Amino acid sequence: xxxxxxxxxxxxxxxxxxxxxSDSELTTxxxxxxxxxxxxxxxxxxxxxxxxICANLLSGVLKLVAATPDGREQIVGLLYPADFVGQPYxxxxxxxxxxxxxxxxxxxxxxxxxxxxxxxxxxxxxLLQRTLAALGVARTRIASLARQSAQEKIAGFLLDMASRATxxxxxxxxxxxxxxxxxxxxxxxxxxLGLTIETVSRQMTRLKIAGIIALPGGRAVxxxxxxxxxDSAEAA
Amino acid sequence: xxxxxxxxxxxxxxxxxxxxxSDSELTTxxxxxxxxxxxxxxxxxxxxxxxxICANLLSGVLKLVAATPDGREQIVGLLYPADFVGQPYxxxxxxxxxxxxxxxxxxxxxxxxxxxxxxxxxxxxxLLQRTLAALGVARTRIASLARQSAQEKIAGFLLDMASRATxxxxxxxxxxxxxxxxxxxxxxxxxxLGLTIETVSRQMTRLKIAGIIALPGGRAVxxxxxxxxxDSAEAA
DNA sequence: CGAAAGCTTGACTACCATCAAGGACGGTGG
DNA sequence: CCACCGTCCTTGATGGTAGTCAAGCTTTCG
Numbered sequence: 001x002x003x004x005x006x007x008x009x010x011x012x013x014x015x016x017x018x019x020x021x022s023d024s025e026l027t028t029x030x031x032x033x034x035x036x037x038x039x040x041x042x043x044x045x046x047x048x049x050x051x052x053i054c055a056n057l058l059s060g061v062l063k064l065v066a067a068t069p070d071g072r073e074q075i076v077g078l079l080y081p082a083d084f085v086g087q088p089y090x091x092x093x094x095x096x097x098x099x100x101x102x103x104x105x106x107x108x109x110x111x112x113x114x115x116x117x118x119x120x121x122x123x124x125x126x127l128l129q130r131t132l133a134a135l136g137v138a139r140t141r142i143a144s145l146a147r148q149s150a151q152e153k154i155a156g157f158l159l160d161m162a163s164r165a166t167x168x169x170x171x172x173x174x175x176x177x178x179x180x181x182x183x184x185x186x187x188x189x190x191x192x193l194g195l196t197i198e199t200v201s202r203q204m205t206r207l208k209i210a211g212i213i214a215l216p217g218g219r220a221v222x223x224x225x226x227x228x229x230x231d232s233a234e235a236a
Numbered sequence: 237x238x239x240x241x242x243x244x245x246x247x248x249x250x251x252x253x254x255x256x257x258s259d260s261e262l263t264t265x266x267x268x269x270x271x272x273x274x275x276x277x278x279x280x281x282x283x284x285x286x287x288x289i290c291a292n293l294l295s296g297v298l299k300l301v302a303a304t305p306d307g308r309e310q311i312v313g314l315l316y317p318a319d320f321v322g323q324p325y326x327x328x329x330x331x332x333x334x335x336x337x338x339x340x341x342x343x344x345x346x347x348x349x350x351x352x353x354x355x356x357x358x359x360x361x362x363l364l365q366r367t368l369a370a371l372g373v374a375r376t377r378i379a380s381l382a383r384q385s386a387q388e389k390i391a392g393f394l395l396d397m398a399s400r401a402t403x404x405x406x407x408x409x410x411x412x413x414x415x416x417x418x419x420x421x422x423x424x425x426x427x428x429l430g431l432t433i434e435t436v437s438r439q440m441t442r443l444k445i446a447g448i449i450a451l452p453g454g455r456a457v458x459x460x461x462x463x464x465x466x467d468s469a470e471a472a
Numbered sequence: 473c474g475a476a477a478g479c480t481t482g483a484c485t486a487c488c489a490t491c492a493a494g495g496a497c498g499g500t501g502g
Numbered sequence: 503c504c505a506c507c508g509t510c511c512t513t514g515a516t517g518g519t520a521g522t523c524a525a526g527c528t529t530t531c532g
Contacts, residue, residue: 066379069470074383076375087372089365094372121357128360129325131367136323136330138374139312143302146381146430147310150520186479194382199520201480218529234305386488422511432489437512454497 010106015082016056017130020122032112038099045086045097054086054113060103061183065096065191075191077138080164084130088114101183145194153193154203155232158213162223177214179222207232246342251318252292253366256358265352269344274335281322281333290322290349296339297419301332301427311427313374316400320366324350337419381430389429390439391468394449398459413450415458443468 007018007026018026035058038044045053047067057079064077076095079085087093088110108116117124144153165180182189186204190197207213212229214222223229243254243262254262271294274280281289283303293315300313312331315321323329324346344352353360380389401416418425422440426433443449448465450458459465 064375066376068379068383072383074379076378087368089368090372095375118357118361121354121360124357124360124364125354128364128367131364131371132323132325135367135371135374136326138371138378139300139331140302141378142312142374142381143304143310145378147304147308185477196521197479198481198522202520205480421509433511434490434513435488438488441512 010058012056012058012082016106017084017123017126018056020126021120025120029108029116032116033106033108036105036107037102038105039102040099043096043098044105045093045095047093047096049093051087051090051093052110053107054084054088054110055105055107057081057083057085058104058106061100062103063098063100063188063191065098066094067096073191074194075188077134077141078192084127086110086113088117088127100188149235150193150195150199150203151206152233152235153195154189154200154207155229157189157193158207158221158223159226159229159233161221162226177222177224178226179216179220181219182221183219185219246294248292248294248318252342253320253359253362254292256362257356261356265344268348268352269342272341272343273338274341275338276335279332279334280341281329281331283329283332285329287323287326287329288346289343290320290324290346291341291343293317293319293321294340294342297336298339299334299336299424299427301334302330303332309427310430311424313370313377314428320363322346322349324353324363336424385471386429386431386435386439387442388469388471389431390425390436390443391465393425393429394443394457394459395462395465395469397457398462413458413460414462415452415456418455418457421455 007013007030008023010016010018013019018029021029036055038060044055044062045051047065059081062079062085063075064079066074066076068074078100079097085097085105117127144156148156161182162178162180166178184192186200187197189195190200193200204213204215207229208215210228212223212225212232214224216222243249243266244259246252246254249255254265257265272291280291280298281287283301295317298315298321299311300315302310302312304310314336315333321333321341353363380392384392397418398414398416402414420428422436423433425431426436429436440449440451443465444451446464448459448461448468450460452458
C-alpha cells in the first residue's frame with residue numbers, strides 16, 4: 001500500500017504505459033499511485049461498481065468476467081503483466097476483475113489518472129493504441145468463439161499459452177518439446193473458451209492420446225508436436 | 237469524391253468525432269477528407285491490406301468480417317452512422333469492412349488523420365472513449381456468443397435492432413407494438429450471431445408462433461410483446 | 473491424515489448444424 | 503402483363519458435437 005518510489009526499477013518500466021514518460025515525469029505518478037498485492041481469487045473490481053481505479057499489472061494474471069443474470073459466467077478477457085487495467089472515462093465498471101494468480105498492481109485513482117492522461121499526450125496516445133489493439137484481440141476472439149469447434153479452441157488456447165510462456169526466456173530450439181505451466185484450472189479454461197470443464201478435459205485427453213501433448217502432472221503441459229497442434233487449431 | 241465543404245451541415249455533426257472540433261477547425265478537416273458513397277455489398281477495406289484510410293460513417297450499415305482460412309465467415313462487429321471506421325496506428329487492417337446497405341462515408345487518409353489527432357487532443361480523447369466503449373461492446377458480445385442459446389441470441393438481437401431503429405424518432409407509447417426493417421438478411425444475422433441461416437429462420441418462426449413478434453413481410457419485424465421478448469433473451 | 477478442490481471418464485441427451493426440397497419475393501426482358 | 507430467373511426464406515429429416523448428470527480418482531493444503 002506504500003507510495004511508489006521505485007518506478008525506475010519497475011519490472012515493466014519499458015513495456016507499460018509509463019514507458020512514454022521521462023524519469024522526471026514518473027515522479028509525478030509516484031505521488032498518485034501505490035503498489036498493491038492481491039492474492040489468487042481476490043476480486044479487484046466488481047461489475048456495476050463505480051469505476052474508481054486504474055492500474056498497471058506488474059505480475060500475475062487477472063480475468064475479466066461477465067456474469068449473466070442466471071449465474072452463468074464467461075471470462076471475456078485475460079490480463080497479463082504490463083497490461084493496463086480499468087476503464088478511464090467510464091461511470092461504472094462493465095466487468096468483474098479477479099486475480100487468477102497472486103498479482104501485483106500499480107494502482108491510481110481514476111480521476112487522478114485521467115488528469116495525468118490530459119497532461120501527457122504521449123501516454124494518452126499509447127493508451128489509445130493499446131485499446132485499439134485490445135479491441136482487435138476481442139474481435140478475433142468473437143470469431144473464434146462463434147465458429148470454432150472445441151478441438152480448435154483447445155489447440156489454439158494451448159498454442160497461445162505456450163507462446164506467452166516462452167515470450168520471456170526463449171527455448172533452446174524451435175522444434176524441441178516445450179513444457180510450461182497453465183495459470184488456469186480446467187474450469188477457468190472452460191470459462192475462457194465457452195466450453196464445459198468436461199469438454200476441456202476430454203479434448204486434452206484426446207490430444208494426449210494422439211501424442212500431440214503430454215500432461216506430466218499438475219498444471220504442466222508439454223507440447224510434443226507443435227505442428228500437429230497447429231493443424232488441430234485450424235482443422236474444420 | 238469531392239472535398240467536403242459542408243461539415244457544418246453534416247447529418248452527424250454532433251455525434252461523430254468531429255463534434256469535438258470548432259467550426260474553424262473543421263475547415264482544416266475539409267481539406268483532408270472527401271465524401272464517398274458505396275453500394276450494398278461493396279468492400280471498403282480488405283483484411284490484410286495496408287491500413288490506409290479512416291472514416292466517419294454518415295449513413296448506412298457496415299460489417300466487420302473475420303474470415304477463417306477454410307472459408308467460414310464471422311461478422312465481428314457492425315458499424316452504424318456516426319461510428320468511426322478504420323484503425324489508426326495499425327500497419328494492416330485486421331478485418332474486412334463491407335457495406336450491408338448503401339452507405340455514405342467521410343474518408344481521410346490514415347496518416348493525415350493521425351496528424352490531426354496529434355494536434356487535437358479533444359478529438360483524440362473522444363476517439364479513446366469511443367474505442368473503450370467499443371471494447372466493452374465487443375467483450376459483451378464475447379459473453380453472449382459463448383454462453384447464450386440460439387433463442388437468447390435471436391431475442392437479444394431483435395431487441396438491439398429495435399432500440400437502434402427507434403433511437404431516432406421515438407414511438408408513440410412504450411407499450412405499443414413497434415415495427416421496423418432489419419438491415420440484414422437472415423444469412424447476415426446468422427453470421428453476426430454465430431448460427432446458421434436455418435436456425436435463425438426457425439427461431440424467428442418460433443417467436444412468431446408464440447405471438448411475440450410478427451413478420452409482416454420483407455425485412456419488416458413487429459414486436460408485439462416486448463416483455464416476452466425480453467424474457468426470451470434472458471431465459472436459460 | 474483427512475477434507476476440499478480439481479480432474480477424468482462414462483452414459484445419456486439436447487441442441488444446433490447439415491443436407492435437402494420447395495415456396496415467396498423482386499427484378500428483368502419478352 | 504406475364505414468364506422467368508436469382509436470391510432469400512421456410513420447413514422437414516437426420517446426425518454429430520458438446521452439454522448434463524453421475525461417479526470415482528488425484529492433487530493440494532491445512
